[in-house]
Amino acid sequence: MKIAIFEDNLQYRESLELLIVTTPGMELCGSFDSTERLKQRIEALRPDVVLMDINIPGVDGIEAVRIIKEQFPQVQVCMQTVFEDEDKIFASLCNGASGYILKSSPPEKVIQAIREVADGGSFFSSSVARKVLKSFQDSPAPGVFIQLSDREKEVLRMLVDGLSYKLIADKACISYETVHSHIKNIYEKLHVKSKGEAVAKAIRQKLI
Amino acid sequence: MKIAIFEDNLQYRESLELLIVTTPGMELCGSFDSTERLKQRIEALRPDVVLMDINIPGVDGIEAVRIIKEQFPQVQVCMQTVFEDEDKIFASLCNGASGYILKSSPPEKVIQAIREVADGGSFFSSSVARKVLKSFQDSPAPGVFIQLSDREKEVLRMLVDGLSYKLIADKACISYETVHSHIKNIYEKLHVKSKGEAVAKAIRQKLI
């Protein structure tokens, strides 16, 4: 299993290098202090797993993940950082990182994270997992309470897609007035009084 | 650390019981095959961590988590299941579960999961983490590309909240025409032509 390291802190990078080379089954195929010539390096080295510092010189780690996953989707990326910055965590994950560990994690966690991401799984430090979790819990559970009929859901979906009453009418092969009528009922059930609120509620409560 | 088990499969429950009682620092305070009298039981036992089977007789595990977290938010719940059903995973997590492990997980993972959730962290089996991750990656990264000014973001936020131009004008202490103007610019930048689309895009791309 080939590992590449992108980490600008010399001391930490060296300890990672040592960790990798002393772990059976793992091979260090590259170690860098910036994201310069990122694509060429990945291209040449073909690592299985990349350990990427989030605050690295050059294009930052978040952008680097995007680039790597875009060009080499089979390469698994595990982010590393000292901070627990929520926005950066989410941005990295959305960009395709498979793991996220804090630099304070003990070496065996790092090895575990590498193994799991290489294996197609994911690994989060538990405090990172907690943040990810929280973002779920902040959003209400998929709406089971609000009971929309099939037609109403269909109309709502189109409303969310930004279609006008007229276009909805055409697509659903019903008259403008029927659309009007459905939407009046939807507003009633959702306790809203405008398109904006309806769309917001539909998306946030995952009604569609 | 007091652990309670809710699991209807006798064999698996017994192996969990054995695992808990033989682990130093953990105490088994209750073990049940259904969620009957759930609240009374939690009330009486005051466990630190609950291991909850997702397909348990009585109210199901997903509902049980909700009830537990509602009444006893300090109790940490770790879900257990044989299935990797995405909807159930998300529903459980939204309802307040702090961990999610598959029954195929080895005993040491179970112990690790209990320790981490008790500690305020979270634990996912790596395949579960992968699913959670995927739900992030399906949504685009928080909009870094679309550049809205502060005022525009403010207006957009209010638009999402369902306010009319007039109310936005009042709240922001600017004229109706200025709101109109900002919104024209927002539409331009978002490449949309209606409130509905703007709201949908704002939420989906986490612009607000």
Add this chain to the structure above:
DNA sequence: AAGATTTTCACCACATTTGGGGATTGCTTT
């Protein structure tokens, strides 16, 4: 078969949004 709900459609009046023109001020960036 009776009753409830969903789906369908209509009309009217009013409110709101949208797109098209402008314009001025102040602040940055070049």
Add this chain to the structure above:
DNA sequence: AAAGCAATCCCCAAATGTGGTGAAAATCTT
């Protein structure tokens, strides 16, 4: 100093959405 942008304001006309009041047919429930 000029260009560019954000923020503020104005007018107009057309398109679109909202609320009220019906009502008929189809479908599902009991």
